[in-house]
Amino acid sequence: MSDLAVNARELNKWFGEGEARTFAVRDVSFEARFGEILYIVGPSGSGKTTLLSMISGILKPNSGHVLIENQDIWSLPDDGIADFRLNRIGFVFQDYHLFPRLTTVENVAIPLILKKMDWNDALKVALEYLDIVGLKARAQLPPVKLSGGEQQRVAIARAIASRPDLLIFDEPTASLDGDTGRKIVEFVKQDILSDRRCIIIVTHDSRIFEFADRIMKMEDGRITDVATGA
Amino acid sequence: MTGILKVAFKLLVNDRGKFFALLIGITFAVFLMVMMTSMFSGILTRASATVLNIGAKVWVMDPAVNNVASSIPMxxxxxxxxxxxxxxxxxxxxxxxxxxxxxxxxxxxxxxxxxxxxxxxxxxxxxxxxxxxxxxxxxxxxxxxxxxxxxxxxxxxxxxxxxxxxxxxxxxxxxxxxxxxxxxxxxxxxxxxxxxxxxxxxxxxxxxxxxxxxxxxxxxxxxxxxxxxYEALTQEEFIQKISSFYKYKTGLGINVLLMTIISFIVGLSISGQTFYTFILENLEKFGALKAIGAKGRELVFMILFQATFTALTAYGLGVGLATTLIVTARMRLPDYAAQITYANLGLAFVMVLIIAGVSSYIGIRKVIHIEPFDIFRG
Known part of the structure; x- marks a missing residue:
């Protein structure tokens, strides 16, 4: 098995046509390896989120390839891409996007339920992942009863419940205070990262740069710098 | 698929405010539709009371006779x-x-x-x-x-x-x-x-x-x-003739029809609007589900299930309410002419299915078009 988690080649994404065409991502190539935390940083509008969406099977590039284990994900049919996201990628959204009408454990079980796991079995597995993020005792509460940091951890539990090789974090500390944000990323680095898992984090938050293995800087849709983290 | 439907069920019923608003709206519409059509059915049956009570198999009459009371001697x-x-x-x-x-x-x-x-x-x-x-x-x-x-x-x-x-x-x-x-x-x-x-x-x-x-x-x-x-009609044909007279040659039929349509529109409006709001509030969550790996058809099933479950529950409540009222009214008012027939129930059921169909169509359109990328962009 290759140690490359993501191999992105000459990705381009533009919006609009003719004179109105605007490049969000231009000729971006990069690799991300298993066992590393890669940060994508840059100012607003630099193309971070667009790039993240293309490598995670959410937004189709206008040109270029995203190879995961030598499979070009954008050559897959729609259902295949959905299955790819379900089985290979864990998302932690900026606003968590937890279902307020479900309990915490049910939220974590969602990817498992989408994978057709039996309801009760899914809840059992979800409880184990809640234990990993230290929230087993809060399993039956709705997410709205949890603090921001706790909700972030629930979102992480949900993201790792389907045992993905690639974890995508979109601005994980944006809604948290500095201390909680640091603790979350520290927890991710210590307890979630593994040899067979790659974590890509999009962030503005320089306070958590110390946890990165590599930091990829973007500006105007291009990668302008790749640095080794602290 | 059952797991995702269970999620849909919980999303629906745990949002109690909207769920009850949906139930009340559709229940009320079903109640009105069943009441209106039942009253009309009761009136039609009573209009044929003599035909039913006499019980003859064939009736001979002047062709101009259109109801029992206005007989023309032969x-x-x-x-x-x-x-x-x-x-x-x-x-x-x-x-x-x-x-x-x-x-x-x-x-x-x-x-x-x-x-x-x-x-x-x-x-x-x-x-x-x-x-x-x-x-x-x-x-x-x-x-x-x-x-x-x-x-x-x-x-x-x-x-x-x-x-x-x-x-x-x-x-x-x-x-x-x-x-x-x-x-x-x-x-x-x-x-x-x-x-x-x-x-x-x-x-x-x-x-x-x-x-x-x-x-x-x-x-x-x-x-x-x-x-x-002269004209010879079987009992059923004579009853049908009397029904047609009241339906089409008096204002009764059109009035009942209008009231039934109004009830349907009320139900459709309340249900459609509330369900649309429900979908809008959960749109980002549906988008997140899509991003996680839910397929479009799974989201469609979720919405169809939610709309159908609400509609059928409200249908049962509406029919139950109408039945209770009619039974109670009959105990107190012997003259009360209302009866629930399979045709009434069938009509209300079809209308409820239309309400569920339109409501879910609105929701499905929104959910199908939500892009997971929009969830990332915030």
Whole structure:
């Protein structure tokens, strides 16, 4: 098995046509390896989120390839891409996007339920992942009863419940205070990262740069710098 | 798929405010639709009360007759001619008319008088008091003990009254399957007494009732009656004719139809709007589900399930509510003309399915078009 988690080649994404065409991502190539935390940083509008969406099977590039284990994900049919996201990628959204009408454990079980796991079995597995993020005792509460940091951890539990090789974090500390944000990323680095898992984090938050293995800087849709983290 | 439907169920019912708003809206619409159509159905049944109570298989009448009450008397030869048609087992005349009764208190009450064939008493009601042979006694009448019975000051066997300056005497109390529509008490007597006591036109037989030898004879009988210039209808056809008259030749049908449509629109508006709001509030969550790996059809199933579950639950509640009201009203108001039929339930069910379909279509359109990329962009 290759140690490359993501191999992105000459990705381009533009919006609009003719004179109105605007490049969000231009000729971006990069690799991300298993066992590393890669940060994508840059100012607003630099193309971070667009790039993240293309490598995670959410937004189709206008040109270029995203190879995961030598499979070009954008050559897959729609259902295949959905299955790819379900089985290979864990998302932690900026606003968590937890279902307020479900309990915490049910939220974590969602990817498992989408994978057709039996309801009760899914809840059992979800409880184990809640234990990993230290929230087993809060399993039956709705997410709205949890603090921001706790909700972030629930979102992480949900993201790792389907045992993905690639974890995508979109601005994980944006809604948290500095201390909680640091603790979350520290927890991710210590307890979630593994040899067979790659974590890509999009962030503005320089306070958590110390946890990165590599930091990829973007500006105007291009990668302008790749640095080794602290 | 059951797991994702369970998620859909929890998302729906745990949002109690919206779930109850949806339930109340659709329940109310179903209740109104069932009530309106049930009342109309009850009215139509009562309009055919005489046809049902007499129970003849075939009725011969003037083609211009469109309901039982507005009968057009036929000449006597029609009876004889009908009796001579091949396939007729027997045929009897029926008198149907109205008269004024002066009660013991001195007040007057309009009544319907049914005159039964003297020889056979065909179409006689079941007696709850008295003996049927007493109908041949002098001045004898049988009173129907229905919702209008009290208007005759609750007579007993032996009670006397005055009918068109003739003495009338109650010799029996009867019950019938269906009460009439117009709130008028009904008296039964013999054909000869009815035509003697009640002023009438030159012709006296309102209907000729036929018992055919077999169902295979019906078409021949009908064609022969038609040659006489009259019309022979089976019981069902006559009821259908009466129903058509009330549906299409009075304002009743269109009014009930309008009210039913209004109820449908109210239900559709409340349900559609609330469901749309529900979807809008959960749109980002559906987008997140899509990003995680849910397929479009799974989201469609979720929404269809939510809309169908709500609609069917509300349908059950609406039908239950309407049934409770009708049963309660019937216990308190014997005149209350409403009945729930399979047709009423079917109509309301179809309308509820349309409500569920339109509501989910609105939701599905939004959810299908949400892009997971929008969730990332925030």
């Amino acid at each position: 000449p006597d030869y029609v009876l004889n001619a009908v009796r001579s048609i091949k396939g007729v087992k027997y045929a009897v005349p029926l008198y149907s008319g109205g008269a004024l009764v002066k009660l013991r208190s001195g007040t007057y009450q309009f009544v319907t008088v049914m005159g039964l064939d003297d020889a056979t008493l065909f179409g006689r009601p079941a007696l709850v008091e008295g003996k049927i042979e007493d109908i041949f006694a002098e001045n004898a009448f049988i009173v129907v003990q229905d919702a209008e019975f009290g208007k005759l000051e609750t007579p007993r066997v032996g009670t006397e009254f005055e009918i068109n300056d003739h003495l009338g005497r109650v010799v029996g109390l009867a019950r019938v399957n269906t009460s009439g529509l117009f709130g008028v008490p009904t008296l039964y007597t013999t054909f000869s007494r009815a035509t003697t006591y009640i002023p009438s036109t030159r012709f006296t037989a309102a209907y000729v009732l036929i018992e055919p030898k077999g169902n295979g004879d019906l078409s021949y009988i009908k064609s022969e009656v038609q040659k006489l210039g």
